[in-house]
Amino acid sequence: MHPDDFDLDALLDGALHDEARLVLERHLATCAACAARLRDRQRLFALIESAPEAAPVQSLRAGVVAALQPKPATWPRWAWVVSALQATVSVALVAGSLMWIGPEVIDRQLGALTVFGLQTGWAGLQALLEAFLTSGQGLTRWLTSGSTVAPSGWVLALALGAAAIGLFGNGIWFALNWGKVRKP
Amino acid sequence: MASRDDRQLAELALAGDLDAYGELVERYQNAVMGVCVRVLGDRAGAEDAAQEVFLRAHQKLATFDRARPFGPWVKRVAVNFCLNVLAARTAEVELREEHDQAEGNAPLADPAQQALAGERAQVIQAAIAALPPNQRAVIELRHYHDLSYDLIAAELGRSLSDVKSDLFRARRALAQRLRGYLES
Numbered sequence: 001m002h003p004d005d006f007d008l009d010a011l012l013d014g015a016l017h018d019e020a021r022l023v024l025e026r027h028l029a030t031c032a033a034c035a036a037r038l039r040d041r042q043r044l045f046a047l048i049e050s051a052p053e054a055a056p057v058q059s060l061r062a063g064v065v066a067a068l069q070p071k072p073a074t075w076p077r078w079a080w081v082v083s084a085l086q087a088t089v090s091v092a093l094v095a096g097s098l099m100w101i102g103p104e105v106i107d108r109q110l111g112a113l114t115v116f117g118l119q120t121g122w123a124g125l126q127a128l129l130e131a132f133l134t135s136g137q138g139l140t141r142w143l144t145s146g147s148t149v150a151p152s153g154w155v156l157a158l159a160l161g162a163a164a165i166g167l168f169g170n171g172i173w174f175a176l177n178w179g180k181v182r183k184p
Numbered sequence: 185m186a187s188r189d190d191r192q193l194a195e196l197a198l199a200g201d202l203d204a205y206g207e208l209v210e211r212y213q214n215a216v217m218g219v220c221v222r223v224l225g226d227r228a229g230a231e232d233a234a235q236e237v238f239l240r241a242h243q244k245l246a247t248f249d250r251a252r253p254f255g256p257w258v259k260r261v262a263v264n265f266c267l268n269v270l271a272a273r274t275a276e277v278e279l280r281e282e283h284d285q286a287e288g289n290a291p292l293a294d295p296a297q298q299a300l301a302g303e304r305a306q307v308i309q310a311a312i313a314a315l316p317p318n319q320r321a322v323i324e325l326r327h328y329h330d331l332s333y334d335l336i337a338a339e340l341g342r343s344l345s346d347v348k349s350d351l352f353r354a355r356r357a358l359a360q361r362l363r364g365y366l367e368s
Binding site: 006040043044045047048049052053055059062063064067 | 209213214231309
């Protein structure tokens with residue numbers, strides 16, 4: 001029985017079992033027509049495999065190496081959102097506390113400072129520091145006494161402290177990473 | 185200065201030497217391009233794919249057995265990448281198959297005429313590129329990577345009978361399209 005192209009391909013692909021291969025090879029040794037067809041298949045395979053490699057228009061080397069270069073740190077998108085929220089909350093905390101406490105109380109607590117106008121110079125700074133100290137002592141007394149009523153002064157101190165931590169933290173982070181960070 | 189062999193370059197690249205990796209890219213870019221052109225069927229996409237192949241190969245460099253040659257390994261990376269690209273091009277695959285079926289098995293022009301338009305190699309590449317993606321993939325793995333039917337089936341996630349069938353059809357189509365070269 002004469003093999004078809006499917007069988008001849010399997011022979012050339014080395015996909016026949018030993019017994020089947022031997023039977024086919026014996027046939028090919030005695031059948032000139034089938035042997036000629038095998039040679040045709042071999043020529044086809046050789047032609048297919050002669051397709052050469054393809055050169056790129058320009059070398060890929062530069063593009064690949066450039067793509068593999070380490071990139072500057074990118075602040076992820078969520079970090080920008082958190083930072084903005086942090087700054088907003090800090091400012092809102094201060095503003096909310098100030099409004100809650102009321103300008104008269106602030107003026108009384110801080111002495112030389114007023115809500116709508118800051119006294120400049122050492123006297124103003126002294127007053128501010130004194131207010132913080134006073135508020136801190138008030139906070140300590142409040143914490144140790146277990147009282148649930150918050151003195152207005154230490155509420156302001158807490159608000160200013162939180163704002164300072166938030167804005168200060170942002171500032172320090174940007175200072176340390178300036179030049180390394182870019183928006184996504 | 186003696187040129188470094190693949191093993192040395194791979195070890196240097198693994199240690200972070202991008203210049204060494206660039207040299208590997210330069211050595212094997214034509215081979216990888218050949219795979220991409222044959223499997224993807226279009227040259228324009230092949231260049232982008234080839235660059236991506238080298239980037240992925242760099243990521244997988246730790247898995248490369250440095251006792252073996254780099255060329256066959258990076259070509260397998262290319263085949264796998266291009267097959268994934270083909271799988272993603274579902275709509276394009278359907279259009280291409282309709283086009284190829286419409287083209288049928290019409291032989292290409294007489295070799296003498298083709299010599300006017302381009303070289304034999306380009307004709308062979310065009311004939312392979314004209315095959316449907318499944319047939320292109322089996323031709324690539326059998327004729328350019330010398331994989332057995334079983335390994336091709338495993339690589340493509342297809343049955344053995346499908347692989348044999350596609351291989352046979354692809355060869356029949358190529359025999360028709362390259363008839364002029366086979367008869368000359």
